[in-house]
Amino acid sequence: MKRWNRTSLNRGKKNIWDPSLHGPKVPWRLLRGTCRPSQIPADTTEQIPQLDGEIVGQKRALRALELATRVSERDYNVFVSGPARTGKTFLVTSYLSRVARGLPTPSDWVYVNDFKDLDRPKVLSLPPGRGRQLRKDVENLVKDVQVELTKAFHADRYQLLRDKLQAELDRARTELLRDLERKVEAEGFLLNVGGEGMSISAAREGRPMSDEEVRGLGEEERARLQMSGDMLHAELSKVAREMQAMDRNLREQEAALREKVARETLGPLFQTVEGFYQDVEPVRGFLGEMQQDILARLEELAPWEEGQEEMGPPVDSPWDRYQVNLFVEHPSDGGAPVVMEPNPTYPNLFGKVERRAEMGVLTTDIRLIRPGSIHKANGGFLILQAEDVLQWPLAWEALKRALRFGEIRIEDTGEQMGVVTAKGLSPEPIPLQCRVVLIGSPGLHQMLYIYDDQFRKIFKVKADLDDEMDRGQEEVRAFCSYLATVCRKWNLLPIDRAGMARLVEYGSELAGHQEKLTLQLSEVEDIVREAHIWARENGARMISGDHVEQAIQEKTRRSNLPEEKIQELIQQGVLLISTQGKAVGVVNGLSVYDLGDHVFARPSRVTGSISLGRDGVLDIEREAKLGGNIHTKGILILTGFLRWRFAQDKPLSLSASLCFEQSYEDVEGDSASCAELCALLSALADLPVDQGIAVTGAVSQHGEVLPVGDVTRKIEGFYEVCKLQGLSGSQGVVIPAANLQDLMLRREIVEAVKRKKFNVFAVENVDQAMEILTGVPAGKLQEDGAFEPGSINDRIDETLRRLNELYREYSPEEGD
Template identity: 40%
Template structure:
């Protein structure tokens, strides 16, 4: 094939043969058993799941839509099913340190069982304990203890009265307390009549009163001891009665959970606390009785026996407010009764609270209060003993979540802390739950750029995420057509879509090759293929088709492009109305049509740019106007510098380059990056220096190296189609076309419309390997090769460029040294 022949139609697009599929509709295809196109990632996932050890967590990296989440979850579920279910996670009251609730680990399903048992126990004791304290036995023993105390008081007073009587003194009981008065001739002498006594009588009476008051003070000093003894006896009585009531039901629970030592110890603590606070059960019953009395008609509410001794200085209503039986409940943080094997949890909102759990508060009597029942689990709790999947970008977008996740993985413990506590800003008293041991494998999902940045900037990241599962964007086409067809059929079934016929399946596979940007590969961006199947099914329904056909698939593709094509159509309109200047006929010196790709969201399209070059006397400078105006990116600037290297290498070996050249993308007002325009910029500059007009009915793309070789670029299909659409708008002449790097031919997957135009000779695609080939196509003039003396054949492009540069050098030399003229 002549190097300047346009590419044949068969080189422009891979055509999938529908006859290669041995089915009438895709629902006849078997289910796909293996995951295709991601062998490396699958191996890494299997390794990461299977290996035990600290830090062997996974990071699944690759573009969104490649099925990372589905594939990871698929393997996790397979593995999780073979592992034992983790224990239930519970928190219970710490009766010694109430701010530090105790964890309780129980076999899966036993946590809720214990919780229900404790609720039933407390409900039973709410009736049994008050009934015991209302019994005749308790009341008689209670009254006996009180009577004993009163008897001691009475005996002390009787003894005091007898002594007073022997000393002619009367003991008086008054509202203010105990008093003494002298007795004369059997009559009590009041204090206001003491002047009736003789001096001797008065002195004897005062002496007797002093002795009696001393005796009374001694008796008073014994009263607190007697009161303590009374309270101790009453407390022992209450404990004895409470133990009698509690012993049997708690003993039954201890027998039921005998194999769980932690539960038995907890039940023992519960028993002691109930015995110590038995009066709360009576006060609760009295409070409930009082409420019923207030609601019931007069005379219908029954009486309730006396409560046990109350706390000193506190009335019954105040104590009733303190009564809470929540302290005996079991907070089942994670119930694994329904989990078959190890849990697989995906946390889609990894805030600190949702990741590590939180402690909620209730408003009560004007204050915020909390207890262990308000501890809420996080994703780490639910995934403990299994696997946790998190989107890496979402994790990093939530303050503190990433650092606290690392802390948990390093310490292998879950500490429940609020954001304020983590930042050291908390000033209020709250709970400090006992940490829970952590055994979990974390899988982060994210883009490659995110993985590499974390690995580079966080030295701890590599210690915790030692396994990278790298997902491919594309897979080889050869040998995978049938498997890919099964994958498409699976997408159809999963989404309740109509089956595809063979031509439609072929169309989908061709689209997969286009998305891969390579005719020899198929895209693994499963979400795009799934969307295409769903949308093709929609159009099939609209068209009344029971089976998705080729036209339905093409309609779906066209509709996708139509929905996203507003900007593309607007630019094409501006070119058509000559607001943006693009020529598609004629020839111009120093002007060429370059091609670029614009990406708007997920939609990419090509558009032509007018690139111009100018040259003048100078010092060998190459001015990139885009860079000087700060609109050019670093890769574009690199391409221009490579252009300067090529120019110097080819034409600056015999003489210095005495020119200043300017390059610019005309009518661009935004940023430009990439080196795919360096071929077009080189041709524009060579045209300017050789005074050779360039064809405007051709557009070109490609990067170059310093030897003038043309290199591959990206977006070749979109670029060609962008120029084709402009030419089609203005009318195809049969001379128009595009020039691309020869190394990009394997990437061609052009629209059928473009391929048909090439077949009809209305449009042409040329593949070039060097700048010289591109210049010969654009000018129709031989580029020329050096002879043995380093000179180019006369009237070739390179000879004309060299002659121009030699003229620049002479004029610069004469300008600086006029005496040598």
């Protein structure tokens, strides 16, 4: 889209040149804000200290960040907004890194198993730097426990005590069987004890009776044997139960013995480790629970079994449950963390519980709990790009929940989306004490503030970065410190005084103001790095002003192909632009093209024509649906000006049209309003306009010429065309007087003005512009209500009166 205005606000300062006092021609000294080498604070950047986390020219944003770092409440998070290429991320990271060095180092966090519920691991907080030691201590403790328990249960003492229990059981069983055997023999039976248990059989003369012998007994004898047998079977059952009780009692005594031996063995081991953590009560509690769990699981661990002497647990060892997951650790003297997450997906921000496939089944354990960026930044600062976070709705909603409730939960994303997943772990939440810094555009902040109710409650601090700063002595010194930082950062050649002075001027060129410096410092950094290349190619030991100038020109050369093509079309006569002669109703306006990496301007013919009628001013661009709303507003303002100045004593009977010749693209903005009005006034006054003078500026309904944007580029664009067609000395550009301080013209153009080959005219109202274009006085309104005879306004007034009379003549009824 062709841009006719990129509005630049009036800086609130008095114009540095008053056309009514000094005339409209601007002296060459006012066309560029030069920086003398003597204004630079050092001979080279080697003599200038580099920045240490300081924010150049961003005092407003600095105060906001200072507030956020001082307030402890978790809802005072920060949204850093500002224009593109102002180095928001670099500046915020640098400042927070400097502040973080003076803040206390946050705790280490480890996950351990809750032995009562293994699906819900517990989190422990330790002083910074001690999490890794705890993990190592527990690993060594598990190994020592395995070794010492194995030794204890294979020691002679344990075996003697266990044999003693077994001997006591054997004696009791033997005595019990003897008593039973006596009873059985007294009743005429034999006791049989074998692998299948105990049984009795009738006996005669010390041997078992056969079935034939039993059947050969008398009825009375068989009855007696039957009764005795039933009694003895009952006695057998009783003895069997007593023997089972003895076995059970032995097992209980052996278990008690093993527990006693294990407790005696574990006690010193755990006491030694607990002594290292007397000041960390959660760790001591975990060690106590771990000891009790080992004692409760002795039968499962079975350290008395063969093969337990191996050092270290196997892959799927029952000892794995005692491992410690070092979740987040910090060096003891590292200060608060500053973490920037470039890809803020939910797992990257809030961590995850990984799973592994075993025998076709997904399993997990405490070792597979992974931290996210917010865990690593806990106790410090987390920096996120707002637009990136908003691309992941789960991450954005989870971030707001964490900041609202002050805890970090690790949840399965599948469960949040209602997808059935394999059963996993639910780790205990970690308390959140983190300051989140979002970086984004002002428009994004406005959208979130309006449409997201929770946003304004948890991001209460807005740090607004500017894209320019004043060009005072202090600011120049800070700017040079930034240049020194860039040189050290990229290991570049030092910059001399002339080079730094040229870069200061380049900063004003980017800012578009003689008394301002850009804060889009990444643009300046690129030029410094490229100037270093040219300096090295020339064998120089320092970067000079010439090297900087070469880097600037080369950067422009890489991107200005469309500009050169348009100038070529103008030179070939394809685009009709004349910088010589005069024409009625034709004025050279100036339009700006923004290619993203390159912005340039070119002249466009603005033509106006008038006729009889009362249709007012017709905007051809709007009728062709090529004109934007702001451009349409500018056309309506022209109509308002005509009514204000010329329709106070008569109706405005006019039909006029305005057009941008050879314009085939959208037109937006009002910076061509002054050119359009001048073309229209030229047609009404029937006065030719000097084609060597281009016009830019917006107008008010009272004829005031208002400031516009990109004035420097517009002048440079028209100068290039004039140079192609031949500089005559009378050519130039009319600009609003309020834009004088915005001029940072190339030295070539300043030199051309100095040698009277080109001109820049500053005007405050449209009358001054018309006088420059036509060479005829504008004419003031006299006491009798008429304008000065022969003046521009007098000729226009006469034309409008004549058109009004003609209209009344041809349309008498409407005229009445």
